[in-house]
Amino acid sequence: xxxxxxxxxxxxxxxxxxxxxxxxxxxxxxxxxxxxxxxxxxxxxxxxxxxxxxxxxxxxxxxxxxxxxxxxxxxxxxxxxxxxxxxxxxxxxxxxxxxxxxxxxxxxxxxxxxxxxxxxxxxxxxxxxxxxxxxxxxxxxxxxxxxxxxxxxxxxxxxxxxxxxxxxxxxxxxxxxxxxxxxxxxxxxxxxxxxxxxxxxxxxxxxxxxxxxxxxxxxxxxxxxxxxxxxxxxxxxxxxxxxxxxxxxxxxxxxxxxxxxxxxxxxxxxxxxxxxxxxxxxxxxxxxxxxxxxxxxxxxx
Numbered sequence: 001x002x003x004x005x006x007x008x009x010x011x012x013x014x015x016x017x018x019x020x021x022x023x024x025x026x027x028x029x030x031x032x033x034x035x036x037x038x039x040x041x042x043x044x045x046x047x048x049x050x051x052x053x054x055x056x057x058x059x060x061x062x063x064x065x066x067x068x069x070x071x072x073x074x075x076x077x078x079x080x081x082x083x084x085x086x087x088x089x090x091x092x093x094x095x096x097x098x099x100x101x102x103x104x105x106x107x108x109x110x111x112x113x114x115x116x117x118x119x120x121x122x123x124x125x126x127x128x129x130x131x132x133x134x135x136x137x138x139x140x141x142x143x144x145x146x147x148x149x150x151x152x153x154x155x156x157x158x159x160x161x162x163x164x165x166x167x168x169x170x171x172x173x174x175x176x177x178x179x180x181x182x183x184x185x186x187x188x189x190x191x192x193x194x195x196x197x198x199x200x201x202x203x204x205x206x207x208x209x210x211x212x213x214x215x216x217x218x219x220x221x222x223x224x225x226x227x228x229x230x231x232x233x234x235x236x237x238x239x240x241x242x243x244x245x246x247x248x249x250x251x252x253x254x255x256x257x258x259x260x261x262x263x264x265x266x267x268x269x270x271x272x273x274x275x276x277x278x279x280x281x282x283x284x285x286x287x288x289x290x291x292x293x294x295x296x297x298x299x300x301x
Contacts (some may be wrong), residue, residue, distance in 0.1 A: 154183030207250030
């Protein structure tokens with residue numbers, strides 16, 4: 001991944017180092033490598049795929065941090081905290097391009113097509129979030145949004161790995177569904193952590209999505225259970241909020257049963273994914289994917 005900035009402007013190399021050494025769990029490439037290894041895929045092509053997926057994810061984070069105005073990620077300064085918006089956007093674009101180059105190096109047209117479709121899904125989801133989803137208390141909208149934002153890239157990780165393996169279309173679809181399930185669970189847990197985490201760890205205010213008008217699953221469940229809460233009516237009205245009142249609502253959600261209900265939904269998705277894995281041939285990689293799926297609903301930031 002670092003080599004993708006070789007022979008380009010030195011600041012692009014510095015940016016790549018900053019982004020890649022700032023931490024992260026590398027879950028998406030791990031999913032791709034484990035899935036492909038489980039299915040007998042070529043290791044060299046799988047490693048190239050994993051690097052491509054991680055760079056795609058990194059590029060989306062660069063643009064997300066700029067859009068959200070986030071100055072910290074994982075406790076480390078974001079690129080946009082140091083560079084101008086224009087330089088940040090262009091760096092994200094550069095990383096997208098290098099991710100696509102690596103996808104092409106798998107020598108698989110189906111993988112390249114899936115990579116392009118996934119990027120389009122992610123961008124379309126971001127545009128929808130900006131122009132349509134603000135203030136919309138709809139579970140259907142929420143599920144579509146988190147599929148575009150997160151689950152689509154997990155689907156890419158599993159399905160592309162299968163496309164690089166000696167398996168039929170049925171197995172490609174099976175592992176794609178596994179990716180979908182754990183990706184949905186991953187984002188639901190992220191949305192729970194947005195309420196239960198600490199600002200110093202998250203790098204943004206607790207309940208930041210709600211403060212931006214995005215109603216995630218914990219808020220949806222709280223609104224459903226507390227329709228008479230005046231703070232709920234106030235948020236749904238779209239009126240400007242005071243920090244004091246928003247802090248009160250965030251605290252109410254944080255301390256409500258909506259948190260556990262949301263985690264239960266994430267566990268349901270993981271259980272569906274584990275059911276798919278149970279139909280795969282037993283091997284070390286399958287066991288690791290089981291552990292990873294369970295980790296998703298146990299994790300902190």
